[in-house]
Amino acid sequence: MLVLTGTSGGLGSVVLSTILEQDLIPAKALRISSYSLKSVPQVAKDAGIEIRLGNMYDPPTLEHAYAGADVLFLVSYPSVGPERFQLHKNAIDAAIKAGVKHILYTSLAWGRPGIDKGSEADVLRAHLDTVKYLEKMGDETAITWTIVREALYAHSWSNAAGFIDPKKPKEEPITAVIPGDGPIHWADRSELGEGTAQIIAGWVR
Numbered sequence: 001m002l003v004l005t006g007t008s009g010g011l012g013s014v015v016l017s018t019i020l021e022q023d024l025i026p027a028k029a030l031r032i033s034s035y036s037l038k039s040v041p042q043v044a045k046d047a048g049i050e051i052r053l054g055n056m057y058d059p060p061t062l063e064h065a066y067a068g069a070d071v072l073f074l075v076s077y078p079s080v081g082p083e084r085f086q087l088h089k090n091a092i093d094a095a096i097k098a099g100v101k102h103i104l105y106t107s108l109a110w111g112r113p114g115i116d117k118g119s120e121a122d123v124l125r126a127h128l129d130t131v132k133y134l135e136k137m138g139d140e141t142a143i144t145w146t147i148v149r150e151a152l153y154a155h156s157w158s159n160a161a162g163f164i165d166p167k168k169p170k171e172e173p174i175t176a177v178i179p180g181d182g183p184i185h186w187a188d189r190s191e192l193g194e195g196t197a198q199i200i201a202g203w204v205r
Contacts, residue, residue, distance in 0.1 A: 032044055
């Protein structure tokens with residue numbers, strides 16, 4: 001049994017559709033955990049996938065959503081800072097209590113676990129803290145884990161260029177200074193979702 005999270009989001013929805021369209025995992029072996037039953041994609045309902053309420057702000061609901069599952073696909077929460085890590089921790093703790101054996105977590109391509117000890121970027125710190133916590137719990141419990149280090153979404157390029165909004169051009173010229181402190185990997189989110197679905201399927205087959 002595989003529990004999918006984040007299926008209403010940009011990455012998780014592609015993972016779900018890829019699994020169904022390519023018949024990677026039988027629908028009977030899938031379950032969706034969602035903070036709102038109304039937000040679950042229609043394709044999941046049409047396929048007959050079990051749906052359970054799982055709110056990262058309410059850990060007991062997560063334990064119920066994950067109960068009996070072997071694998072949890074944990075999509076990172078769409079926020080930055082300490083709140084993001086706390087919600088990830090809630091999910092990991094609930095998975096362990098529910099008896100989940102393996103967690104697949106979506107991190108970022110930035111940072112090298114075991115080498116980079118920290119980051120000035122809030123968006124990355126939560127990912128690094130989550131990886132460290134998974135490592136810790138892996139040492140203390142029987143849980144195993146896989147970190148899927150997703151590339152940056154290509155459509156978010158403007159964030160690295162001073163948050164330029166191409167839909168709202170400025171009358172005066174704008175200079176965007178992009179630091180040359182290391183390579184960045186960009187990819188289309190739909191392709192990342194398809195690739196991630198293949199990784200997940202490898203753990204369920």
